[in-house]
Amino acid sequence: MSLRYALISLLRVGPLSGYDLQKQFQVSVGHLWHAPDSQIYPELRKMEGEGLVVGEDQARGERGTRRVYHLTEEGEAAYTRWMQDPLPYARVREPANLKAAYLEAATSDAARAFLADHIRHWRGELEQWEAELVRIDARENPMLQRRLAVTDPRDHDRTVAFKRFGYEGLVARARAEIAWGEQGQALLDSLYGPEDAHSAS
Amino acid sequence: MSLRYALISLLRVGPLSGYDLQKQFQVSVGHLWHAPDSQIYPELRKMEGEGLVVGEDQARGERGTRRVYHLTEEGEAAYTRWMQDPLPYARVREPANLKAAYLEAATSDAARAFLADHIRHWRGELEQWEAELVRIDARENPMLQRRLAVTDPRDHDRTVAFKRFGYEGLVARARAEIAWGEQGQALLDSLYGPEDAHSAS
DNA sequence: AGTATCATGTAAACTGTTACATGATTCG
DNA sequence: CGAATCATGTAACAGTTTACATGATACT
Numbered sequence: 001m002s003l004r005y006a007l008i009s010l011l012r013v014g015p016l017s018g019y020d021l022q023k024q025f026q027v028s029v030g031h032l033w034h035a036p037d038s039q040i041y042p043e044l045r046k047m048e049g050e051g052l053v054v055g056e057d058q059a060r061g062e063r064g065t066r067r068v069y070h071l072t073e074e075g076e077a078a079y080t081r082w083m084q085d086p087l088p089y090a091r092v093r094e095p096a097n098l099k100a101a102y103l104e105a106a107t108s109d110a111a112r113a114f115l116a117d118h119i120r121h122w123r124g125e126l127e128q129w130e131a132e133l134v135r136i137d138a139r140e141n142p143m144l145q146r147r148l149a150v151t152d153p154r155d156h157d158r159t160v161a162f163k164r165f166g167y168e169g170l171v172a173r174a175r176a177e178i179a180w181g182e183q184g185q186a187l188l189d190s191l192y193g194p195e196d197a198h199s200a201s
Numbered sequence: 202m203s204l205r206y207a208l209i210s211l212l213r214v215g216p217l218s219g220y221d222l223q224k225q226f227q228v229s230v231g232h233l234w235h236a237p238d239s240q241i242y243p244e245l246r247k248m249e250g251e252g253l254v255v256g257e258d259q260a261r262g263e264r265g266t267r268r269v270y271h272l273t274e275e276g277e278a279a280y281t282r283w284m285q286d287p288l289p290y291a292r293v294r295e296p297a298n299l300k301a302a303y304l305e306a307a308t309s310d311a312a313r314a315f316l317a318d319h320i321r322h323w324r325g326e327l328e329q330w331e332a333e334l335v336r337i338d339a340r341e342n343p344m345l346q347r348r349l350a351v352t353d354p355r356d357h358d359r360t361v362a363f364k365r366f367g368y369e370g371l372v373a374r375a376r377a378e379i380a381w382g383e384q385g386q387a388l389l390d391s392l393y394g395p396e397d398a399h400s401a402s
Numbered sequence: 403a404g405t406a407t408c409a410t411g412t413a414a415a416c417t418g419t420t421a422c423a424t425g426a427t428t429c430g
Numbered sequence: 431c432g433a434a435t436c437a438t439g440t441a442a443c444a445g446t447t448t449a450c451a452t453g454a455t456a457c458t
Contacts, residue, residue, distance in 0.1 A: 036448090061455055092232070097367045103363040239422095
């Protein structure tokens with residue numbers, strides 16, 4: 001359900017082809033709401049069916065075409081409604097915490113591998129988001145530049161501040177996950193001994 | 202995919218009827234992996250089809266029956282495999298952060314309502330999980346007691362420690378979400394003024 | 403001529419949500 | 431005898447993932 005609003009977020013700065021949209025998606029709003037291209041094309045068609053966007057076929061070379069999507073007033077209205085309405089919160093469903101709570105059923109090696117993997121995963125995410133924060137501050141992200149180009153200059157700081165805010169939440173999340181993983185490693189050290197099967201070679 | 206392992210986590214301490222399982226689920230592992238009862242019954246049937254559990258129909262009164270599920274060796278093996286294998290990590294998909302990043306499209310009132318709601322939601326979750334931590338420490342959660350009853354006393358502390366660890370991660374998560382929401386409120390104050398439409402009555 | 407990248411999807415399977423549906427038993 | 435709770439689902443829909451599938455154009 002959020003995918004369409006992520007797509008509208010991009011289309012609000014101007015028309016884009018499905019392909020461009022998909023590419024821009026990966027490097028901007030896709031950090032906040034991941035979606036593969038195979039989901040984006042059908043969703044655009046569906047949104048077109050509901051009147052939120054209109055697609056315009058453009059010739060490309062001799063035979064090729066590309067479909068450029070424009071946001072309609074109805075699409076803009078749907079976006080505004082989404083912004084004004086409360087977000088429905090889903091109950092938590094965390095595989096990592098589920099597994100962690102029953103880790104006595106794993107070998108200590110598997111437990112260590114699980115935590116190392118958890119930390120590795122979130123460090124990777126953290127890196128992405130921090131890099132994005134740097135690009136936001138420098139205002140060098142291409143979609144952000146296009147957005148600022150169609151925004152009243154008095155609102156530039158606010159626009160940048162909200163983008164920053166969105167990513168700061170994810171950065172905090174990643175840091176919390178990493179800290180939790182490290183806390184788990186300390187717990188394993190205390191339960192099984194610090195070197196546990198990795199000392200002797 | 203995690204639902205079945207959440208269910209096996211409970212069945213590992215002994216057989217349970219679908220109904221009991223569902224009830225125990227809500228107050229224990231359901232905090233880590235939410236699922237409605239309408240999902241639990243079909244999943245049990247599916248697991249039975251795959252040989253992970255066997256269901257035994259028991260008479261109840263004159264006409265009623267209840268189906269008691271036992272974990273099979275195959276089910277136990279599937280659980281062990283899940284414990285040993287690395288968890289697949291899904292890319293992030295956070296509606297709240299998505300919305301936050303584009304909050305310049307909302308009115309300041311809607312933005313404030315969104316943050317208040319976010320904080321309210323996570324405070325509620327936090328309360329649940331902290332209460333669960335207290336019950337874990339007191340070892341008074343019924344499923345935990347049943348688990349300890351079938352566990353070697355030398356492993357009791359470890360079992361409790363991992364349960365605690367699982368919930369601590371969620372508590373940290375909730376605290377991070379609340380802190381982020383408050384940071385957002387401060388941001389709104391700085392952008393729109395601290396009292397903004399809520400001062401005069 | 404070959405490679406990168408532009409360009410767009412379909413199909414099947416899986417997972418999860420919501421609403422609806424029904425009836426039995428136990429306790430006061 | 432009425433209410434709580436025991437007991438078990440189905441149906442329809444929404445959302446997501448994965449694998450497959452194809453071909454055009456631009457650049458070197």
